[in-house]
Amino acid sequence: MSITCELWFAFSWLLDQLPKLCPVNRATDLTVLKERFESPSLRNPKGRSDLPGIDVFVSTADPEKEPPLVTANTMLSILAVNYPVEKLACYLSDDGGSLLTFEALAETASFAKVWVPFCRKHEIEPRNPEAYFSQTRDFLKNKVRHDFVRERRRVKREYDEFKVRINSLPDSIRRRSDAYNAHEELRAKKKQEEMGASLSEPLKVPKATWMSDGSHWPGTWSSAENEHSRGDHAGIIQAMLAPPNSEPVMGTEANENGLINTTTVDIRLPMLVYVSREKRPGYDHNKKAGAMNALVRTSAIMSNGPFILNLDCDHYVYNSQALREGMCFMQDSGGDRVCFVQFPQRFEGIDPNDRYANHNLVFFDVTMRAMDGLQGPMYVGTGCIFRRTALYGFNPPRATEHRGWLGRRKIKLFLRKPTMGKKTDRVVEAGNNDEEEEDNDIESSSLLPKKFGNSAILAASIPVAEYQGRLLQDLSGVHQGRPAGSLAVPREPLDASTVAEAISVISCFYEEKTEWGRRVGWIYGSVTEDVVTGYRMHNRGWRSVYCVTKKDAFRGTAPINLTDRLHQVLRWATGSVEIFFSRNNALFASRRMKLLQRVAYFNAGMYPFTSIFLLVYCILPAVSLFSGQFIVQSLNVAFLIFLLVITITLCLLALLEIKWSGITLHEWWRNEQFWVIGGTSAHPAAVLQGLLKVIAGVDISFTLTSKTANDENDDEFAELYMVKWSFLMVPPITIMMVNMIAMAVGFVRTVYSEFPRWSKLLGGSFFSFWVLCHLYPFAKGLMGRRGKMPTIVFVWSGLISIVLSLMWVYISPPAGSEYMNF
Numbered sequence: 001m002s003i004t005c006e007l008w009f010a011f012s013w014l015l016d017q018l019p020k021l022c023p024v025n026r027a028t029d030l031t032v033l034k035e036r037f038e039s040p041s042l043r044n045p046k047g048r049s050d051l052p053g054i055d056v057f058v059s060t061a062d063p064e065k066e067p068p069l070v071t072a073n074t075m076l077s078i079l080a081v082n083y084p085v086e087k088l089a090c091y092l093s094d095d096g097g098s099l100l101t102f103e104a105l106a107e108t109a110s111f112a113k114v115w116v117p118f119c120r121k122h123e124i125e126p127r128n129p130e131a132y133f134s135q136t137r138d139f140l141k142n143k144v145r146h147d148f149v150r151e152r153r154r155v156k157r158e159y160d161e162f163k164v165r166i167n168s169l170p171d172s173i174r175r176r177s178d179a180y181n182a183h184e185e186l187r188a189k190k191k192q193e194e195m196g197a198s199l200s201e202p203l204k205v206p207k208a209t210w211m212s213d214g215s216h217w218p219g220t221w222s223s224a225e226n227e228h229s230r231g232d233h234a235g236i237i238q239a240m241l242a243p244p245n246s247e248p249v250m251g252t253e254a255n256e257n258g259l260i261n262t263t264t265v266d267i268r269l270p271m272l273v274y275v276s277r278e279k280r281p282g283y284d285h286n287k288k289a290g291a292m293n294a295l296v297r298t299s300a301i302m303s304n305g306p307f308i309l310n311l312d313c314d315h316y317v318y319n320s321q322a323l324r325e326g327m328c329f330m331q332d333s334g335g336d337r338v339c340f341v342q343f344p345q346r347f348e349g350i351d352p353n354d355r356y357a358n359h360n361l362v363f364f365d366v367t368m369r370a371m372d373g374l375q376g377p378m379y380v381g382t383g384c385i386f387r388r389t390a391l392y393g394f395n396p397p398r399a400t401e402h403r404g405w406l407g408r409r410k411i412k413l414f415l416r417k418p419t420m421g422k423k424t425d426r427v428v429e430a431g432n433n434d435e436e437e438e439d440n441d442i443e444s445s446s447l448l449p450k451k452f453g454n455s456a457i458l459a460a461s462i463p464v465a466e467y468q469g470r471l472l473q474d475l476s477g478v479h480q481g482r483p484a485g486s487l488a489v490p491r492e493p494l495d496a497s498t499v500a501e502a503i504s505v506i507s508c509f510y511e512e513k514t515e516w517g518r519r520v521g522w523i524y525g526s527v528t529e530d531v532v533t534g535y536r537m538h539n540r541g542w543r544s545v546y547c548v549t550k551k552d553a554f555r556g557t558a559p560i561n562l563t564d565r566l567h568q569v570l571r572w573a574t575g576s577v578e579i580f581f582s583r584n585n586a587l588f589a590s591r592r593m594k595l596l597q598r599v600a601y602f603n604a605g606m607y608p609f610t611s612i613f614l615l616v617y618c619i620l621p622a623v624s625l626f627s628g629q630f631i632v633q634s635l636n637v638a639f640l641i642f643l644l645v646i647t648i649t650l651c652l653l654a655l656l657e658i659k660w661s662g663i664t665l666h667e668w669w670r671n672e673q674f675w676v677i678g679g680t681s682a683h684p685a686a687v688l689q690g691l692l693k694v695i696a697g698v699d700i701s702f703t704l705t706s707k708t709a710n711d712e713n714d715d716e717f718a719e720l721y722m723v724k725w726s727f728l729m730v731p732p733i734t735i736m737m738v739n740m741i742a743m744a745v746g747f748v749r750t751v752y753s754e755f756p757r758w759s760k761l762l763g764g765s766f767f768s769f770w771v772l773c774h775l776y777p778f779a780k781g782l783m784g785r786r787g788k789m790p791t792i793v794f795v796w797s798g799l800i801s802i803v804l805s806l807m808w809v810y811i812s813p814p815a816g817s818e819y820m821n822f
């Protein structure tokens with residue numbers, strides 16, 4: 001007895017050591033760097049910062065599904081971020097090409113003039129007004145300024161008005177357009193009469209969508225016309241906020257609206273640009289990846305920040321210090337080999353019970369952290385700071401050097417001869433691996449058009465971005481860094497010719513015969529473009545960093561409705577199948593990728609296929625109950641030991657995951673359940689879809705994950721209870737039914753048998769019960785809101801089950817029983 005006790009203590013001690021054995025937090029001492037961030041020596045006398053610039057990319061696709069208010073709040077949280085203003089440039093890509101998004105962004109720009117200084121002055125967190133004003137905790141905590149309450153009240157009021165303006169936009173755009181259209185029609189009619197044409201001929205005036213300045217909106221019209229419909233419109237770029245002055249500008253007693261006193265605050269705002277790339281029928285626009293690539297080029301011309309932050313429209317900056325935190329990794333020694341810093345995705349508005357494992361904690365706190373120890377986490381599509389040169393498809397400096405456990409030892413080092421004494425060879429080492437052997441020299445201009453397309457300005461911006469992304473020269477062990485102060489120079493002003501060039505690079509044929517989407521930028525060909533894009537970089541030898549901040553860096557929304565969630569998982573799994581059947585399958589990885597990293601990526605492409613075994617696993621217990629036979633003929637010792645070992649391993653694995661990452665058992669269990677739910681519905685469907693694509697070339701559509709602006713709902717989680725029928729639900733329902741019936745059959749059989757063997761029944765139904773446990777959240781989801789689902793449904797399902805089971809017993813009575821006389 002005491003021995004078991006001691007053993008148990010030893011075991012739990014070991015468990016407690018686990019987190020220490022594999023430390024979650026990295027060893028880099030960021031405090032030194034943080035001091036540097038603040039140090040006055042990094043600023044020139046005029047107060048300009050020496051930090052590298054960051055271009056922020058936000059994508060939105062459809063104002064119907066992605067409410068403009070959500071996007072507006074995201075943009076505001078970015079505009080107010082804590083990073084030198086003159087070094088930030090914000091881009092919104094509008095794949096819908098809708099005037100609604102455009103005007104909402106214009107409103108955002110003007111509200112930002114109030115919001116951003118307010119945030120800076122009173123250190124508001126989070127800097128997303130919707131989130132800030134709906135916080136329930138005491139907003140006066142730690143606030144000592146006397147003018148805070150008054151100014152907060154004013155800004156709150158201003159925000160409310162802003163919100164109403166945004167809400168009324170669809171209506172006001174429609175009314176304006178109707179008025180203009182009626183006017184146009186009248187004019188056309190008059191003209192027709194003057195010309196003396198017969199009135200029988202119907203006159204045709206296109207129903208345009210009008211901008212407030214009385215001109216046609218060049219993008220998508222609400223009543224689609226040629227050249228003005230979804231997937232058929234011109235490219236649009238509009239700078240909503242001009243690039244800021246390079247020196248701080250303090251505000252006045254009461255700013256323009258007389259709202260707040262900004263004499264002590266820098267009131268400059270970062271540049272803000274609206275971009276809607278050109279779309280034409282017959283061109284593949286490559287969804288989000290295509291949108292991002294258009295932004296990469298536009299921003300190269302307009303601001304050329306050496307770093308790029310990517311956010312989805314439904315994710316916002318929750319911690320305004322996050323960019324600095326992330327940039328520390330880029331600027332720390334060794335940071336020159338980091339291609340991106342990924343932050344975990346955290347979500348809001350999810351039911352407290354997290355029924356469908358929306359938080360994905362096992363992925364974000366176990367898998368990603370573990371990958372951080374290999375060569376770095378995957379890119380997960382949002383909340384990620386990239387190095388521009390890594391996106392351009394260049395190799396990392398010292399790419400062939402990494403070594404270590406299961407890593408590759410230094411094998412060959414091809415150093416290119418220095419090009420004319422310029423400092424480029426650090427990014428230039430050619431790999432020794434087949435297809436990456438291509439020319440990787442930033443300045444070999446002959447190859448640039450083939451790779452990056454025909455913009456000379458874009459080509460010229462590349463080495464500049466590379467230089468600006470370098471480490472500081474005086475950091476220990478840095479060769480060819482940049483001297484301190486080299487970035488504290490004013491930015492060139494934006495002129496019309498620059499914008500014209502930026503428009504030319506978002507034309508839909510710009511990417512033709514270039515390597516965009518193949519080796520450069522976001523990679524095409526998978527609906528989970530994010531995984532592939534990150535993979536390509538790791539494959540070149542870049543490292544990435546997982547930056548888990550104490551206070552969430554970014555927060556977003558996730559679908560809490562069962563159907564939406566299943567469709568999201570379906571999209572991800574389909575993307576994985578696409579990757580599996582492409583050349584981005586980790587089986588073909590280059591030797592620069594560590595073995596375990598390769599295994600991780602291979603798993604990312606292969607996991608949907610495991611659903612086939614999962615399906616079998618869920619049906620087997622029922623089959624054994626039906627047939628009255630256990631899955632193995634006889635229970636021998638070898639089998640039992642095997643079973644025991646597997647079970648113990650699984651339990652230990654679970655314990656390890658939980659202990660190491662600090663997630664709760666509940667969260668872990670939710671993930672486990674949803675793994676079964678997804679694995680029996682979305683994953684097999686994805687495998688089928690993927691096979692169809694590979695074999696028959698059927699294309700896969702990117703269904704946007706629906707977002708909810710849950711302000712009008714009386715019930716915060718009303719979404720959760722909505723039941724929208726989907727074919728994906730068939731397999732799990734079948735599995736549930738079959739298992740329940742099987743349990744009933746087993747029960748009936750035992751009751752009516754001459755020598756009831758209850759223990760056998762118990763053993764048999766345990767596995768069925770286990771399967772049902774996993775599917776429980778799914779069943780709950782099907783039922784909708786408690787009470788709404790009529791009891792009759794339960795009665796019917798119960799009846800059907802009993803009838804079916806009785807039938808089964810009647811048809812195939814257990815051997816040796818003569819009791820069938822009912």
Ligand SMILES: O=c1ccn([C@@H]2O[C@H](COP(=O)(O)OP(=O)(O)O[C@H]3O[C@H](CO)[C@@H](O)[C@H](O)[C@H]3O)[C@@H](O)[C@H]2O)c(=O)[nH]1
Nearest residue numbers: 059060061095287288291312313380381382527528704705
């Ligand atoms: O044609 C398109 C389709 C989508 N998007 C944008 O892509 C983002 C992601 O779409 P969403 O429907 O929100 O997908 P989620 O399931 O929430 O996204 C996760 O999974 C995607 C890959 O499947 C990644 O791209 C996302 O970054 C990641 O958050 C949104 O900002 C969209 O506006 C576009 O810009 N153009």
Ligand SMILES: [Mn+2]
Nearest residue numbers: 312314557705
């Ligand atoms: Mn999303």
